Amino acid sequence: MEYAFFLGSNPGLSAVEVHDYFKRTKIVADFDLSRLPKYLIVKTNENLKCQAIIDGLGGTPMIAQIIGELSELSAEAILEIAGLDNRFSENQKPIFSISFETFTTSLSDSKSPRDIRTLGIQIKKLLNKKGCRVIVPQTGTVLSTAQLFNSGVPFKAIGIHIVELEKARYSAMIVSAVQDIDFYTRRDRERPEADPGKGMLPVKLAQIFINFTKAEIGSKIYDPFCGAGTIVAEAMLQGFNVVATDISLRQVERTKINTDWLKNTFPNLIDPRKNVLVMAQDIEKPLREIENNSLDAVASEGWLGPATNHELSAFEIENVFVRTQQLLYALLNNINNVLKSGATVVVALPAFRVDKRIVRAPFMQEELRKFLPKGYSVENLVPEGWVNPAFRDAGQGMMLYGRPDAVILRDIVRLRKN
Ligand SMILES: C[S@@+](CC[C@H](N)C(=O)[O-])C[C@H]1O[C@@H](n2cnc3c(N)ncnc32)[C@H](O)[C@@H]1O
Known part of the structure; x- marks a missing residue:
């Protein structure tokens, strides 16, 4: 079986996340990078539970099963390869959607929105089913995740996705899962303690951090800078036991309010047997109240300096980096006893955009390995042998996350306790 994992706005980070998700959930798969940055091909011997998988991934908006290749884009060819006639179950209202995109930029615009609309109507005619509905993109040739989701793909409708690989060579796919946009919006905006627009940690990035830990289902994850508890909430949804701390009593309170809201609002999604401990x-300072040798992983955003929308001066940046380094080293020293051996520590540290350049902490790049407290090593985020331009920011094992207009970015690093 071959699946295409379509990657979000940061394809390098998202591809690594898929890899780590498979490792932590112990699903055996091979990965093919040849279609990056658009999608990662995942080859498995088993039918994947795509909806459960996509719910656990922050950086994958759509998963589609690759069903074969076509040399021409005709309604007949699509109908045949997709076995469309037999795919509608008895009680399913026949609805299908069709989208088309090109893999390489040199082929872009090789089909117009009108071509795709015509194709949809031709398939509908061939299907010869009364009341069959076809959904085509309103603009462009690709249906957005929101359009697919709102059309009921994949449960109530069948999504056909065609990717032009090169001239007269098309990959045909059936959409297996799309990200549940409503659920993300609710977690992001409806929680009682949210501060929209204030550089808050995006829910999807919190999921990426958790997957980067490679911690197995049911293990115990720690966020030592928990703030309003974004990572805590995502870890709870993924079935982890969680410990969360913060220096600020107000932040501890916010995490408690948000986690209570999550438990009360989505009781069916949270395992009541799992523990969540939140404290100041x-x-x-030395850790109190956390048992020695009890934590499997740390996932944390860390301190990113003062919240700001404008570029910082070189002096201010230098100060933030000095403080970040102190906090990172204090963290590693103080958690040493409570971490199990082999535990992973995934943290984000700040990087800054200055004059369109990105300034990353010097100690992250050159000195991190040299000055790490004893017993830790840096573990590259990009898997061994993965070479692709999508990972060009990933120097020294770290990976950058930042919106194109953001002044503060996050530099993600993974360490391992030996
Ligand atoms: C960028 S915020 C984390 C935001 C969080 N990821 C969220 O979802 O809201 C960093 C947090 O680090 C905490 N912090 C700063 N210095 C600390 C220290 N010495 N010990 C523990 N927490 C600290 C701050 O109170 C703040 O809540």
């Missing part, structure tokens, strides 16, 4: 703790 200055990470520069």
Whole structure:
């Protein structure tokens, strides 16, 4: 079986996330990078539970099963390869959607929105089913995740996705899962303690952090800078036991309010047997109340400096980096006893955009390995042997996350306790 994992706005990070998700959930798969940055091909011997998988991934808006290749884009060819006639179940209202995109930029615009609309209508005619509905993109040739989701793909409608690989060579796919946009919006905006627009950690990035830990289902994850608890909430949804601390009593309170809201609002999605412990703790002081040798992983955004919308001066940046380094080293020293051996520590540290250049912490790049407290090593995020331009920011094992207009970016690093 071959699946295409379509990757979000940061394809390098998202591809690594898929890899780590498979490792942590122990699903055996091979990966083919040849279609990056658009999609990652995942080859498996089993039918994947795509909806459950996509719910656990922050960086994959759509998963489609690759069903074969076509040399011409005709309604007959699509109908045949997709076995469309037999795919509608008895009680399913026949609805299908069709989207088309080109893989390489040199082929872009090789089909117009009108071509795709015509194709949809021709398939509908061939299907010869009364009341069959076809959904085509209103603009362009690709249906957005929101359009697919709102059309009921994949449960109530069948999504056909065609990718032009090169001239007269098309990959035909059936959409297996799309990200549940409503659920993301609710987690992001409806939680009682949210501060929209204030550089808050996006829910999808919180999921990526958790997957980067490669922690197995049911293990215990720690966020030592929990703030309003975005990572805590996502870890709970993924079935982890969670410990969360923050120096600020107000932030501890916010995490408690948000996690209570999550449990009460989505009781069916949270396993009541799992523990969530939230308390105040200055990470520069010895840890109290966390049992030795009890944590499987740390996933944390860390301190990113003062919240700001404007570019910082070189002096200000230098100060933030010095403080970040102190906090990182204090964290690693103080959690050493509570981490199990082999535990992973995934943290984000700040990077800054200055004059369209990105300034990353110097200690992250050159000195991190040299000055790490004893017992830790840096573990590259990009898997061994993965070479692709999508990973060009990933120097020294770290990966950058930042919106194109963001002044503060996040530099993600993974360490391992030896
Ligand atoms: C960028 S915020 C984390 C936001 C969080 N990811 C969320 O979802 O809201 C960083 C947090 O680090 C906390 N912090 C700063 N210094 C700390 C220290 N010495 N020990 C523990 N927490 C600290 C701050 O109170 C703040 O809540």
